[in-house]
Amino acid sequence: MVLMNEVELAQYKILCDRPVFLGGHPKSGTSLLRALLDSHPQLVVYPEETVFFRRFLPQSAGLDFPAKLNLAEKTLTHIFTWERENQPANQEGYPDRDYSAIPFDEVNKAMVDILDGAGCRHDGDILSTAVLGFGKVSGSWQPSARYWVEKSPYNEYYADQIFTWWPEARCIYIVRDPRDNHASYHRKHPDWCAEFFTTNWKRSVNACWQNVARYGEKRCRLIRYEDLVQKTQETLKQLTDFLDIESNPTLAQPTRAGASWKGNSMFADQFSAISTTPLGRWKETLDPIEAAVIEIMAAPQMKALEYEKQSAYSPASLWRAYTWRIRRKFTSRKTGKR
Numbered sequence: 632m633v634l635m636n637e638v639e640l641a642q643y644k645i646l647c648d649r650p651v652f653l654g655g656h657p658k659s660g661t662s663l664l665r666a667l668l669d670s671h672p673q674l675v676v677y678p679e680e681t682v683f684f685r686r687f688l689p690q691s692a693g694l695d696f697p698a699k700l701n702l703a704e705k706t707l708t709h710i711f712t713w714e715r716e717n718q719p720a721n722q723e724g725y726p727d728r729d730y731s732a733i734p735f736d737e738v739n740k741a742m743v744d745i746l747d748g749a750g751c752r753h754d755g756d757i758l759s760t761a762v763l764g765f766g767k768v769s770g771s772w773q774p775s776a777r778y779w780v781e782k783s784p785y786n787e788y789y790a791d792q793i794f795t796w797w798p799e800a801r802c803i804y805i806v807r808d809p810r811d812n813h814a815s816y817h818r819k820h821p822d823w824c825a826e827f828f829t830t831n832w833k834r835s836v837n838a839c840w841q842n843v844a845r846y847g848e849k850r851c852r853l854i855r856y857e858d859l860v861q862k863t864q865e866t867l868k869q870l871t872d873f874l875d876i877e878s879n880p881t882l883a884q885p886t887r888a889g890a891s892w893k894g895n896s897m898f899a900d901q902f903s904a905i906s907t908t909p910l911g912r913w914k915e916t917l918d919p920i921e922a923a924v925i926e927i928m929a930a931p932q933m934k935a936l937e938y939e940k941q942s943a944y945s946p947a948s949l950w951r952a953y954t955w956r957i958r959r960k961f962t963s964r965k966t967g968k969r
Contacts, residue, residue, distance in 0.1 A: 652781055687758070745760045801852075
């Protein structure tokens with residue numbers, strides 16, 4: 632591994648403070664958005680979720696710096712041990728990933744190399760160096776780079792920490808019709824009833840709106856999944872303007888770590904390009920009462936996001952929404968939490 636030269640260190644000191652965090656509710660299109668940004672020459676895009684704020688930070692509390700670097704290898708850069716053959720235990724659930732062309736040891740050495748040269752001001756720099764260490768080893772960190780990009784669902788809950796560490800950061804949130812979102816996510820979490828899902832979805836959407844209101848549209852942007860797949864060129868133009876990067880043909884071709892990406896569908900769909908196939912799938916796969924419960928509970932958010940009500944409200948759906956609200960209020964009073 633070639634050590635960081637002075638030019639690269641100077642570029643790092645600028646680039647490390649320019650992250651783009653992608654967020655939103657799980658199965659809302661965050662993976663597609665990352666895949667579209669992946670090969671842009673002005674972006675260094677990490678190929679997997681790091682869950683940095685929800686996993687690394689809580690586990691790193693109280694650790695010394697060497698221990699934090701060791702934890703980073705286990706929770707951030709561990710993906711570069713993944714390969715289709717001889718899959719390690721930490722690849723369980725991700726059998727299609729293969730990063731054997733990106734040496735794990737070299738990514739970690741690049742992290743240490745960068746930190747030795749630039750120092751570590753706060754724990755966020757460990758994430759910066761994980762992403763840019765990957766970029767250096769993979770070649771995706773080019774002199775033209777303007778931002779590094781990390782995607783994890785629920786990043787919207789950490790805007791305060793993000794803008795404390797990285798005042799120049801940008802956040803892009805994606806939201807999806809909650810009925811389609813639930814139809815997809817329910818396949819991963821069948822224990823999530825419509826009421827629980829909708830409560831979680833609303834909390835996520837409200838957090839996105841609050842961030843846009845607090846930090847402004849120059850730093851936070853909310854887009855709809857439906858616009859991304861139906862009005863692709865228009866939506867991508869809005870994003871390139873938001874990030875002040877050039878329009879590029881690579882934005883129309885989803886990739887992961889530079890390789891063609893076939894999608895992340897819970898319905899086993901395989902795509903070679905942006906597809907509208909998932910739109911409205913809830914009409915065929917979601918129980919009518921479940922769909923109605925979602926529409927009742929999320930009515931204000933759906934109206935604001937221009938998702939039209941399409942279900943007939945039956946006594947059963949109204950009763951489920953009502954009793955859920957009562958149970959939530961009772962639980963809140965009992966625990967003192969909302």
